Amino acid sequence: MRIDSPGLTTDLDLLRLSGSTVTDHGDHLVIRTEANPTFWWGNFVLVPTAPRADEVDRWVARFEEEFPEAGHRAVGFALPGGGTQAWAELGWEVEGDVDLATTGLPVGTKVPDGxxxxxxxxxxxxxxxxxxxxxxxxxxxxxxxxxxxxxxxxxxxxxxxxxxxxxxxxxxxxxxxxxxxxxxxxxxxxxxxxxxxxxxxxxxxxxxxxxxxxxxxxxxxxxKQLVIVAEDGGPAIGLYQRAGFAEVARHVGVSRPIA
Incomplete structure (x- = not known):
């Protein structure tokens, strides 16, 4: 399954390096971190599309099939937009992320005295x-x-x-x-x-x-390139842009705890 976001592809690489498994099911990935089961974004389902309102039940069921003992639910989508409102209305937290990258050395700031x-x-x-x-x-x-x-x-x-x-x-x-x-x-x-x-x-x-x-x-x-991910709309994006990073992709994740 192809994922174009450099933020997500490097997320997956980092998880693998830390001992997580990434299983390709054709139309979605299942990421599992057995050493840290409370790590929400180390134990989740990743879908290569934008979220759709008519697929909420499908992806919740798929998560629960893979992680029946989990104290959370987490589904990532490789594209932004779509039916995020449907998830929010059901009480899920919707998090948008922005991938930024640069091929040059970031512009730094002077370290304060002390x-x-x-x-x-x-x-x-x-x-x-x-x-x-x-x-x-x-x-x-x-x-x-x-x-x-x-x-x-x-x-x-x-x-x-x-x-x-x-x-x-x-x-x-x-x-x-x-x-x-x-x-x-x-x-x-x-x-x-x-x-x-x-x-x-x-x-x-x-x-x-x-x-x-x-x-x-x-x-x-x-x-050849440095990649950083920031919360959509958050203050960090401006800092990274001033340092020389530019936006290259966006994606979204939905999650919630189990009461």
Missing amino acids: IQVRALESDDDWEQSAQVGARDTAQDERKDRLVFERRRAAAQRGLVESGRAHWVGAFDGGRLVARLGIVRLGELARYQDVVTLASHRRRGLAGALVRAAGEWAFEDPAV
Whole structure:
């Protein structure tokens, strides 16, 4: 099954590298991450078309057939538009994403005084990264979220140690306040998990990290293009466009928890 979105194709490549399986059923893919069953977008169904209002029941049933024990439902669509309203009316969260890419080194920003930009290396660095990932979780859900974030951090660290990836952070007095990763995938390199704590936003940290990660990616002459994915309508798109990225595709996902 063909998927043209560089954001989705690199998502699938990253999932495979982390141990997930991707099974092609002809008109859809089933993605499964047995090591992290609470990872919604590691356990989902991906459809190559836009969502259609008359296919809601079909794709819900297909998900439930593949993941009968899951505490969530998640279906991705490789094209935007279509019948997303039908899903929203049934209580599903609809998330639109924009793929952006550049063939040049991103324009960076000056690192503020007192901030150290460096690679994540130690056990404490990766634990801080997991804590950053769980930063906005409600207290009664925090324990489960940290389990998820620590599993994800372990998978990311494995990619770094394999030489395929680079995770870089901004540290303020030893405290991780922003971080992101990038993974080399042949001719493409894909950014991952761009996060800046609310206390340190609008200080140029994300721009500096995007630049630093891009420099590392382009050290490999095989890499021809950098890819990053941002929430449709979100503030990050402007930051990436100012850094030199341009929109190349859009796609959408629908999800909900099981009460």
